[in-house]
Amino acid sequence: MATKAKSGNAIWETIKTIVYALLIAGVFRTLFFQPFWIPSGSMKETLLIGDFLFVNKMAYGYSYASCPSLIIPSVGLNVDAEDICGFAKGDNTRLLASDPERGDVVVFRHPVSGRDFIKRLVGLPGDKLQIKDGVLHINDAPVGLEDNGVFEEIATAQGPQGLRPRCENGPVGEGGVCQKSRQTETLPNGVSYSVLNIANQGSDHTGIYQVPEGHFFFMGDNRDNSADSRLPQAAGGVGFVPFENLIGRADRIMFSSAGRSMLFFWTWRSDRFFKGVD
Template sequence: MSLDTNSKANTGSGWGETAKIIVQALAIAMVVRVFFYQPFNIPSGSMKSTLLIGDYLFVSKLAYGYSRFSFPFSPNIFSGRVLASEPKRGDVAVFRLPQDQSVDYIKRVVGLPGDEVQMRDGTLYINGTAVPKVFQDEFANVECDPYFRHCRRVVYKRYEETLPDGGPTYSVLDLESDGEFDNTEVFKVPAGHYFMMGDNRDNSSDSRASVGYVPFENFVGRAEIIFFSAAIDEPDAMRWTSPWTWPFDIRWSRFFNLVR
């Protein structure tokens, strides 16, 4: 009898330890998610070819400090930012849309407070100086509507841009030689705001149009690293009903790529 009792006690103790470990792991994961790194996925092609539909990435909340948008449900308990560090030109950042603060957007920081930003004939100008733009290659992509009812092969021209003042070098896409946003007015970025643009220049809703200038308070964090990627925007790709196809739909080469 004593042996059975000990066995039951050990079993109960084992389950208790397992539950304790699970609770501790969940608590640690919650703390990391709330205060340090938050996962996001890419649902649109506005940042191609830097970020693709189906990329999953970690966003650093430490990068810019904390505002109310850094926390779940955006509690209105304080204004401004705590432990603030300003975004740098060229950062790929997640922010809350000024017109609808429940929606997250991800774009590249192009204009800093006080900058003058303009597009002329498809070339980006910052403070009156053209940003160097060098042709790289052609970027071919199969693009589908949300329900995969129609797909088409699209070929972009891919260029390499280098931002001023020691800014990064990255790729941008150009689909039309005279696109809707290839020629714009001069945008004067107000104090405390930033000018955001997508790398897919002819297919991005950004500060050139409806997004406008983004307040510093609206920034959630800086995109750091891609931890998973699946080709969900291509025909017959990543069907949840066909798990045997998943290894072929996963973009293994994008795992752990830094976002630049």
């Protein structure tokens, strides 16, 4: 009987240890840092498909969007942040709030689908924005642009979704060199980063966007391959994003996988360990 009691106690202690570990992990993810794996190429070359980073959730304070989501379609698991903290949604405020800065790379919840997106913040509340001939204008003034060579990558399937890159010199056959024009863009506050261009298309010529109070305007650095605030939500874009939908700021890449899974360590990119996000 004593042996059975000890065995039962050991099982119970193991269960408690697992529960405590999950609770601690949940609190850590809710309050401090959330892991994020880059699934698409909309932020090239700042972020590549397969980059793994932690999002700083302390940067802007906390809202309903700070609650973690756990979505694993293969096992039918779909627990959304709104399922847990939806009671706090709707007032567009944050606890311990801090304002984001123009140029921040931000993870946010899509205002309609609730899925996590990562883009660069270029428009603040009250700003007037327009893209003219591919050049971003903020409050009637063009941002700084300077040619910065060519971005090159291999034309092949990338990431678990097998996405193929669009190429300015395309179509490019499998294994060929895919090229995009690269420029350095500088915002009014002095933040600079690389943007890529592929073709002259509709998103290079837009009307005027007036950012509402309490909302923000986001764009991908891979300008011709990004569904962002230039497109309304009804057309598959994200439109203006409420303050409460911000999850956190991307500060540093932990590691990066060029393969189909982050677990394939032999595909990790050696030059992206602990790389800062500019």
